[in-house]
Amino acid sequence: MWHIVKKIPLKISGDLLANTDLQVSIHKLVWNLFITPSTFEEQWKLLIDDLNLSDHHWLTEIYAIREQWVPCYFREIQWCCLMKTTSRCESSNSLFKVNTxxxxxxxxxxxxxxxxxxxxxxxxxELDIETSTTTPKMPEKLPLEIHASKIYTHKIFLEVQKEIYRGMRQCYITSSSEIDGVKKFNIAHTNKRFKVVNNYVVDFNAHDTTVSCSCMGFTRVGYLCRHAFCVFRYNQVELIPDKYLPARWMRNVLPDRVHDISNRYSAEDDEESVIRRNMFELLTECADRLRHKPDCLNSLLVQLKDIKDKVFKEFPSEPSCNSKRSIKSELVGQPDTVDVTIKPPTGIRNKG
Structure with missing residues (x-):
């Protein structure tokens, strides 16, 4: 899609491109994620007829294959908005070309x-630490906004926050009805100038907080759209339901073993070594969580000293396994009591 839109100035040149808003109009139409295929076809035909471009060869060709590049034709495909162009190979090249x-x-x-x-x-x-140790700005401090800040990563939270605010400021309910316990809301979608540009239908079941929108925003990007948040606000829903929280956008989605030293170096994987590493990781996580909080850190330090005193009281003497000889044996992988017999070599020849 990006490559096709980029070619517009090359394929349509002259006064037509310079003296009209053709390029801007095509951009707005193609990149509109909320329209349906039928709406796109209607607006495309109106745009082309208005500019007398119905006989343009290149525009006719790309319109014939519109199902392969226009986003509205991929609305029902999950996560379709995460890969809009040749991002897969380009991201791989970017990852490796620096080092190889x-x-x-x-x-x-x-x-x-x-x-x-x-x-x-x-x-x-670095991103995990930023997410866990900082709090994003929340001017309105809405319950949905606060809940989203606790479960999403920072980057995704900012996108969800925009949808929450736009659902509050740029969407409103025009009518509603209820059939078999399912409420149906007609939502007016406005632009920044508060002009209605489209209408959507949101189905909401208050019994299990199930919501679905005709714009299919959740299917496309993996988080709820502004129309769903508008209905949530109207029905006083203060928490995002778990069914609409895919693990991809959650904090700490990666298991701890991904960053474990044993996955990067030849670390020991016996039971004792794994327990010791887990202890160190837990202590590090607690210390990171309490950054810039001296009183809390001091309280944690006091608790650690109490644990140390208890352990030293129960085991007053140093175990023999902590001796240098034993540690060297563990590193080498051989016991220090092995008898080694050295025999003189046969066939000795002196020089000359």
């Missing part, structure tokens, strides 16, 4: 692959 080249051997490529993964893990950890 076409001249690398297989071993060099594997080393570069590991470096790329470490960079991704580092970025993921």
């Amino acid at each position: 080249s076409h001249a690398n051997t297989l071993v060099q490529f594997l080393l570069c692959f590991g470096t790329a993964l470490d960079r991704q893990r580092k970025t993921q950890l």
